[in-house]
Amino acid sequence: MLTCTGNPLRYILLLLLLIPAAARAQKGETAVDTTRHVFYLDEEGWDSGGKHIRGLLGVLGPHWGFGYDSLLNRISRWRRSPYVTIDSLGASVQNRGIWQLTITSPLPQIKYRRTVFIHARTHPGEVQAFHVADAIIDFLTSENDFARVLRDRTVFYIVPMYNPDGVELDAPRENAHGVDLERGWDKVPMEPEVATLKRRFAELMASPAPIEIALNMHSAYLCKRYFVYHEASGTSPDYAAREQRFITGVHSYFADGIEPWPFNRTWDSVAPTHFPESWWWFNHGADVMALTYEDMNCETAGMYDSTGYAILRGIGDYLRLPASVVDAGELGPQGLLLHQNYPNPFSGSTTIRYAVARPTHVLLRVFNQLGEDMGKVVDEYQGSGEYEVRWNGAEHPSGVYIYRIETGDGVESRWLTLRK
Ligand SMILES: [Zn+2]
Structure with missing residues (x-):
C-alpha cells in the first residue's frame, strides 16, 4: 500500500520502478504474455506487425519456399504411385484447385476401411505443416510393412495445401479475401475454401466409412511440436480422455521431439465456434478425434520424417490396427x-x-x-x-x-x- 509519509527515499524507489515501464510503453513494445498466448490457437508468438513471418519470407524465398507450382509438380510425382488418387475438391477465390490425395490399397473388395483426414497449410506462412504432410504421404506410399497395414485397413484423405491463394499472395495467414480461414468456420458469407472443406467433411461423415481422425496441420513460433488439446470443460470427459490417449500415443513414438498432451491446453470453458475443430465438436462430438497439430515455425524446424512416422504410429494405435502385416x-x-x-x-x-x-x-x-x-x-x-x-x-x-x-x-x- 502506498501512503505519503514524507520520506523522500520512497519516491525515489517508486520512480525507479515506474520509469522503465513508461519507457517500454513509449517504444510501443507491449509485453508478450506467453502464458496467455499458450491458450489461443495459432496465436503463439504471433506479432500483429507480421515481423517474424515477413523475416521468414526473406529467408525461405517467395511463398515460403513452397508455392502452388511446387505443389503441382509434387502432385504429378504422387500420381505415379499405385496407391494414390488425386482429385480437386473445389476451387479457391482465385480459382486454384484445392487438391486432395486419397491413399489406400487398390483392392476394391475391401469395404470397411477406417478413415483419416488431414489438411495442411491453412496458414501459408506455416510451410512446415506441408513438410509434415509430405513426410506422411511419403511413408504411406512406401513399401514399409506398417505402411501396408495402413493402406490395407484405412483410407487417408490428405489436402496438402488448403489455402493456395494465400500461398501465392505471400499472405502469412489469409486467403485472397484477407480472411483467416482457420477462424472463418462460422463466418457468413462462407469463404469458398471453408465451404469446400466443410462440404467434403459432411460428405464423408454421411458415407459408410465416416472420418474417425481429422488432423489440421499448422506450425507455431513457439518452436515446439505439439497438439492443441481441448479441455474436458470445453468438450467432455470422454473426449478429453480420448485426446489424451491419441496425443500420448503419438508422443511415445517421438518422445524427445513432440510435446506431451498437457503442453498446450485450450477451451477451458465452452468451445469457441470459429475453428474447424469446433465444427467437428458441435457436429460430431466424440466420434471424431479432431486436433490441430503445430510443428516448429523457426530455424530449427526439421525431422519431418520422424514427426510423420510418429503421427502415423499414433493413428495406428488409436484405431487399434496391427503393427505389421502377417507374412x-x-x-x-x-x-x-x-x-x-x-x-x-x-x-x-x-x-x-x-x-x-x-x-x-x-x-x-x-x-x-x-x-x-x-x-x-x-x-x-x-x-x-x-x-x-x-x-x-x-x-x-x-x-x-x-x-x-x-x-x-x-x-x-x-x-x-x-x-x-
Ligand atoms: Zn496456423
Whole structure:
C-alpha cells in the first residue's frame, strides 16, 4: 500500500520502478504474455506487425519456399504411385484447385476401411505443416510393412495445401479475401475454401466409412511440436480422455521431439465456434478425434520424417490396427491361423487370437457341443494382420465349446473349456 509519509527515499524507489515501464510503453513494445498466448490457437508468438513471418519470407524465398507450382509438380510425382488418387475438391477465390490425395490399397473388395483426414497449410506462412504432410504421404506410399497395414485397413484423405491463394499472395495467414480461414468456420458469407472443406467433411461423415481422425496441420513460433488439446470443460470427459490417449500415443513414438498432451491446453470453458475443430465438436462430438497439430515455425524446424512416422504410429494405435502385416508364408495354404484361446479353461472371458494373410471377410462364431450357434464374435471385412478378440462366457453354462473362424480362404476350429 502506498501512503505519503514524507520520506523522500520512497519516491525515489517508486520512480525507479515506474520509469522503465513508461519507457517500454513509449517504444510501443507491449509485453508478450506467453502464458496467455499458450491458450489461443495459432496465436503463439504471433506479432500483429507480421515481423517474424515477413523475416521468414526473406529467408525461405517467395511463398515460403513452397508455392502452388511446387505443389503441382509434387502432385504429378504422387500420381505415379499405385496407391494414390488425386482429385480437386473445389476451387479457391482465385480459382486454384484445392487438391486432395486419397491413399489406400487398390483392392476394391475391401469395404470397411477406417478413415483419416488431414489438411495442411491453412496458414501459408506455416510451410512446415506441408513438410509434415509430405513426410506422411511419403511413408504411406512406401513399401514399409506398417505402411501396408495402413493402406490395407484405412483410407487417408490428405489436402496438402488448403489455402493456395494465400500461398501465392505471400499472405502469412489469409486467403485472397484477407480472411483467416482457420477462424472463418462460422463466418457468413462462407469463404469458398471453408465451404469446400466443410462440404467434403459432411460428405464423408454421411458415407459408410465416416472420418474417425481429422488432423489440421499448422506450425507455431513457439518452436515446439505439439497438439492443441481441448479441455474436458470445453468438450467432455470422454473426449478429453480420448485426446489424451491419441496425443500420448503419438508422443511415445517421438518422445524427445513432440510435446506431451498437457503442453498446450485450450477451451477451458465452452468451445469457441470459429475453428474447424469446433465444427467437428458441435457436429460430431466424440466420434471424431479432431486436433490441430503445430510443428516448429523457426530455424530449427526439421525431422519431418520422424514427426510423420510418429503421427502415423499414433493413428495406428488409436484405431487399434496391427503393427505389421502377417507374412502369408507363415500361415499355410489357407492364409489363416487360429490360436488356442487363453486362459483355457476359463471362468469369465477368454482371448482368441487369429491371423489372416490378406484382406478378407472374417466370421468367427462359437458353437456348443450340439452344434448350436452361441453368437458371432467377429463378422466384418478385415485387412491382413493379427487380431485378438474376447469371448465372454458369462451367459453360458460350463462345458466344452467349439470356436470356428471362416474367411474367404478357409475354415479352422478349436475347442475351448468354460468352467464356472
Ligand atoms: Zn496456423
